[in-house]
Amino acid sequence: MMRISTHRNVAWWGVAVAFVMVALSVGSGVFAADIQSHAAALTIENTVLSAAQFKTATTNGESFTTQLWRTIFLRDYNTRVVVLGTMLLGIGSGVIGSFLLLRKRALMGDALSHATLPGIAIAFIMMEWFFEDGKSLPGLLVGAFVFGTLGIVCVVLIRNFTRIKEDAALGIVLSVFFGLGVAIMGVIQSMGTGHAAGLESFIYGKTASMLFSDAVLIASVAGFVALLCILLYKEFTLVCFDAQFAGSLGWPVISLDIAMMALAIVITVVGLQAVGLILMLAFLVIPPAAARFWTNDLSRLVVFSAAIGAISGFVGAAMSALVPRLPAGAIIVVVASLFFLISMIFGRRRGVLARLVQHWQLSRKVAEQNLLRALFELGEPTYAHALEKREVPAGDADVPFRALLDRRVWSSQHLMSLVESAKRKGLVRATPDDRYALTRQGLDEAVQVVRNHRLWELYLITHADVAAGQVDRAADRIEHVLGASMVCELESLLSEKAPHLTMPASPHVLVRSRQLSDAHKSTGDSC
Amino acid sequence: MEWSVSDIWIVLAGSLSAASCALLGCYLVLKKMSMMGDAISHAVLPGLAVAFLVAGTRDSFTMFVGAAIAGVFTAAVTQWIHSFGKVDEGSSMGVVFTTLFAIGLILIVRAADSVDLDPGCVLYGTIELVPLDIRSIFGVNIPAAVIKLSAVLLINIAFILIFYKELKISTFDPALSTTLGINARLMHYLLMTLVAMTTVASFESVGSILVVAMLIVPAATAHLITDRLSVLLLLSGVFAVASSFLGHLAAVVAPTWFGFDGVSTSTAGMMAVVSGCFFLVAVLVSPRYGVISRMIHQLSLSLRIVREDVLGLLYRVEEPGRADPRKASTLLREVVQGGAIKRWLAVRSLRKAGKIVGQNGNYQLTPSGRGEAIDLIRSHRLWESYLAEKLSVSPDSVHEPAERMEHFLTEELREHIAADMEQEARDPHGKEIPSRHR
Numbered sequence: 001m002m003r004i005s006t007h008r009n010v011a012w013w014g015v016a017v018a019f020v021m022v023a024l025s026v027g028s029g030v031f032a033a034d035i036q037s038h039a040a041a042l043t044i045e046n047t048v049l050s051a052a053q054f055k056t057a058t059t060n061g062e063s064f065t066t067q068l069w070r071t072i073f074l075r076d077y078n079t080r081v082v083v084l085g086t087m088l089l090g091i092g093s094g095v096i097g098s099f100l101l102l103r104k105r106a107l108m109g110d111a112l113s114h115a116t117l118p119g120i121a122i123a124f125i126m127m128e129w130f131f132e133d134g135k136s137l138p139g140l141l142v143g144a145f146v147f148g149t150l151g152i153v154c155v156v157l158i159r160n161f162t163r164i165k166e167d168a169a170l171g172i173v174l175s176v177f178f179g180l181g182v183a184i185m186g187v188i189q190s191m192g193t194g195h196a197a198g199l200e201s202f203i204y205g206k207t208a209s210m211l212f213s214d215a216v217l218i219a220s221v222a223g224f225v226a227l228l229c230i231l232l233y234k235e236f237t238l239v240c241f242d243a244q245f246a247g248s249l250g251w252p253v254i255s256l257d258i259a260m261m262a263l264a265i266v267i268t269v270v271g272l273q274a275v276g277l278i279l280m281l282a283f284l285v286i287p288p289a290a291a292r293f294w295t296n297d298l299s300r301l302v303v304f305s306a307a308i309g310a311i312s313g314f315v316g317a318a319m320s321a322l323v324p325r326l327p328a329g330a331i332i333v334v335v336a337s338l339f340f341l342i343s344m345i346f347g348r349r350r351g352v353l354a355r356l357v358q359h360w361q362l363s364r365k366v367a368e369q370n371l372l373r374a375l376f377e378l379g380e381p382t383y384a385h386a387l388e389k390r391e392v393p394a395g396d397a398d399v400p401f402r403a404l405l406d407r408r409v410w411s412s413q414h415l416m417s418l419v420e421s422a423k424r425k426g427l428v429r430a431t432p433d434d435r436y437a438l439t440r441q442g443l444d445e446a447v448q449v450v451r452n453h454r455l456w457e458l459y460l461i462t463h464a465d466v467a468a469g470q471v472d473r474a475a476d477r478i479e480h481v482l483g484a485s486m487v488c489e490l491e492s493l494l495s496e497k498a499p500h501l502t503m504p505a506s507p508h509v510l511v512r513s514r515q516l517s518d519a520h521k522s523t524g525d526s527c
Numbered sequence: 528m529e530w531s532v533s534d535i536w537i538v539l540a541g542s543l544s545a546a547s548c549a550l551l552g553c554y555l556v557l558k559k560m561s562m563m564g565d566a567i568s569h570a571v572l573p574g575l576a577v578a579f580l581v582a583g584t585r586d587s588f589t590m591f592v593g594a595a596i597a598g599v600f601t602a603a604v605t606q607w608i609h610s611f612g613k614v615d616e617g618s619s620m621g622v623v624f625t626t627l628f629a630i631g632l633i634l635i636v637r638a639a640d641s642v643d644l645d646p647g648c649v650l651y652g653t654i655e656l657v658p659l660d661i662r663s664i665f666g667v668n669i670p671a672a673v674i675k676l677s678a679v680l681l682i683n684i685a686f687i688l689i690f691y692k693e694l695k696i697s698t699f700d701p702a703l704s705t706t707l708g709i710n711a712r713l714m715h716y717l718l719m720t721l722v723a724m725t726t727v728a729s730f731e732s733v734g735s736i737l738v739v740a741m742l743i744v745p746a747a748t749a750h751l752i753t754d755r756l757s758v759l760l761l762l763s764g765v766f767a768v769a770s771s772f773l774g775h776l777a778a779v780v781a782p783t784w785f786g787f788d789g790v791s792t793s794t795a796g797m798m799a800v801v802s803g804c805f806f807l808v809a810v811l812v813s814p815r816y817g818v819i820s821r822m823i824h825q826l827s828l829s830l831r832i833v834r835e836d837v838l839g840l841l842y843r844v845e846e847p848g849r850a851d852p853r854k855a856s857t858l859l860r861e862v863v864q865g866g867a868i869k870r871w872l873a874v875r876s877l878r879k880a881g882k883i884v885g886q887n888g889n890y891q892l893t894p895s896g897r898g899e900a901i902d903l904i905r906s907h908r909l910w911e912s913y914l915a916e917k918l919s920v921s922p923d924s925v926h927e928p929a930e931r932m933e934h935f936l937t938e939e940l941r942e943h944i945a946a947d948m949e950q951e952a953r954d955p956h957g958k959e960i961p962s963r964h965r
Binding site (some may be wrong): 026101104105106107109158161162163164165166169170171172174175176178180181182183184185186187190258265279281282284285286288289292293325326327329330332333334337340344350352511 | 556559560561564565569608611613614615617618619620621622626628629630632633636637648734736737739740742743744746747750751778781782784785789791792793795797798799800802803806810816818865899964
């Protein structure tokens with residue numbers, strides 16, 4: 001489960017993110033100021049999909065190392081703008097994406113980004129009619145924002161007022177809006193104005209030829225989104241984890257939800273023309289999903305996700321600058337999903353390996369406790385005596401390996417390795433003639449397990465009316481996981497039957513596993 | 528507009544592809560996996576690229592195999608990340624298909640010199656070019672796309688007919704199908720394979736966005752209208768074909784409405800828009816689940832309640848010892864809830880039906896109206912007695928529930944209660960319970 005950390009902690013993380021972003025945008029501004037005129041030369045018309053790759057300005061006559069160096073330290077104007085722009089976009093969408101992830105709205109971004117297309121096209125036509133210039137960026141973005149919002153509203157309306165489920169609602173909005181957009185674009189293309197070429201970049205993105213003004217726009221929007229997320233952190237958290245509870249506390253859940261979606265729309269709209277539809281969705285979905293493997297703490301999730309977004313943006317854009325004919329948008333997605341893959345395997349909290357290790361440790365512990373209980377029960381009179389007198393158990397509790405092996409259903413290799421590891425931990429000692437016994441320390445642990453086992457058996461018999469012959473199996477599973485408080489409660493419930501601190505006698509005959517299975521076989525028919 | 532041969536081929540290609548998608552889409556929508564169609568249609572891109580790089584040709588069969596593998600891979604990896612990584616299904620889908628799409632893009636750009644696969648063409652499709660690529664079969668010139676799409680449609684129909692029962696059970700109840708010995712997972716992956724195949728067959732001719740639209744929208748539209756699977760399949764096919772026909776028409780005609788004369792636009796885009804319009808209409812006027820039909824249903828219910836309240840009031844006024852000097856219309860205004868318009872409508876329809884007579888606001892019950900009023904009052908007072916006597920509700924608080932219940936008690940239930948009550952004559956307020964009329 002996710003933990004909601006203290007406010008101060010969050011504030012510090014937030015400040016850190018904001019600081020990094022401010023630093024990055026200021027840095028790009030200062031460095032770029034002198035080459036501002038250069039930016040004007042790069043116009044939108046230069047962008048075609050096949051040119052969605054770019055080279056550093058001066059590649060001739062330099063070794064690869066020098067190029068690498070120049071790229072990493074952002075020496076070239078072009079590289080600097082692209083890399084910083086995608087990094088900032090990664091940060092902004094990583095932050096808002098974390099909330100979308102927790103709200104299970106990952107695919108909203110898909111519907112949303114497709115739904116912006118008719119808005120862009122309509123805005124273009126209207127501006128052509130009224131201002132003779134259809135490619136004013138703010139106008140296009142307003143159109144995109146309006147239709148993105150309309151798309152989300154449609155999804156919500158369809159989901160709430162018809163029997164159509166959310167998945168189909170998303171698909172309907174996505175495809176119908178995009179179809180409308182394609183149709184209007186078709187009209188624009190045959191308008192013959194010839195100015196429509198740049199509109200395509202909203203679908204594929206034009207990462208490679210990002211302008212300084214684009215980077216500034218992305219920086220300010222990403223900063224705005226991150227800032228609002230920090231300001232509304234507590235409210236968003238509440239809405240994400242328990243919307244009904246938040247509503248009962250009097251928080252305006254619907255407005256907060258709308259605010260969250262609006263932030264997602266804003267960042268999508270800005271990111272679209274920079275990186276394209278599919279990459280924008282990837283930016284919203286992949287970094288938070290990857291970050292989720294590493295932490296259960298929301299504030300860390302947000303920061304990790306922003307960091308993964310930023311690093312993928314950086315690495316992807318830099319790689320695209322270094323290697324010819326590598327589309328920047330696509331390579332960023334691939335880098336991000338490499339992060340996802342690594343996180344999924346190695347993630348500290350929810351990664352596959354971490355959970356495998358946990359599982360393995362648990363089953364190891366269970367097996368060890370089974371061994372200790374088997375040893376105890378085989379030599380019970382001696383151990384009970386030793387417990388009473390508080391002395392080291394005498395030698396006649398030693399058990400041959402064969403007897404242990406018959407005690408449960410376990411292979412001799414498995415049992416051997418268990419015994420070895422228990423010996424290393426000092427829980428079990430071996431005599432020269434291959435007989436085993438509990439040490440003092442082993443006895444203490446065995447007593448706990450056996451006590452748990454028998455307390456649970458007694459409980460089942462007295463309070464759950466289970467027959468004495470059938471409680472062993474149930475208790476066998478529960479003995480390993482009974483917590484101290486549970487044991488206390490059982491003790492107080494069973495205080496007459498099992499006086500405090502002593503070992504209750506087993507409520508049923510202790511049999512060896514062979515005999516037990518034989519007995520099951522013989523009684524099987526009569527059951 | 529005038530229809531030429533090429534227009535007919537375009538509509539035919541669109542219909543075939545739309546119908547193939549819509550049939551499979553029904554199952555996707557019912558399985559709540561609509562977005563899987565979107566994911567697969569994006570994720571087949573690397574499948575196509577790899578198939579081309581490995582085989583070195585662009586022939587349909589190689590592309591089919593590549594796409595089918597990519598489609599099943601998408602479905603499997605999404606499922607795998609969802610169950611092993613404990614990632615929510617939407618996110619895992621988003622991760623998988625964006626990654627695959629990106630890999631596909633990179634492969635295509637890297638191999639751009641040798642391969643004629645344009646991602647733009649994949650997105651939009653070039654349905655307008657369908658009539659240009661003609662093959663001759665038995666002396667008849669048929670566009671290649673039409674041949675290919677007919678084959679796909681036939682395969683899809685055959686699949687659904689052969690596995691109708693299995694698909695149905697595994698769609699609605701995977702657990703039950705497993706206990707019946709039908710491998711739900713196998714059916715799922717077969718379905719995904721077909722989705723991938725249909726997607727790739729439709730790609731070149733109609734574009735991926737139309738594939739997504741046709742997978743989801745007709746099926747969702749049909750789902751608003753019917754609850755039966757067979758009808759759902761048929762209807763979604765009909766909507767798909769209709770969208771394709773009207774979509775092509777709209778692509779030619781619609782731009783002129785907005786002043787773009789002599790301009791036609793993307794048929795694929797307009798087909799998606801038309802299918803969206805069908806959906807909108809179904810949302811509004813579907814007989815069972817439409818917004819408007821539900822509103823009408825609610826309205827008629829509330830009108831019935833007002834009408835019954837009017838009858839009940841008139842009956843009470845006519846009861847001995849309860850004569851009220853005021854006009855009936857004044858009383859109605861004070862007592863009957865629901866607003867002036869509904870009251871007016873109720874009185875009007877009651878007069879038309881001959882349940883009440885009178886003018887200038889003085890209304891009286893006719894015999895048939897009295898009969899209905901007796902039923903209502905009997906329900907009301909019996910329910911009051913029942914609450915007071917059997918459920919020990921205080922007589923002060925039995926009126927409100929009875930006021931609601933009187934409209935919903937059936938005759939059978941009413942007489943059942945009457946038979947159960949010990950003293951039938953009076954309600955807890957001491958008023959007479961009218962005896963059963965007729």
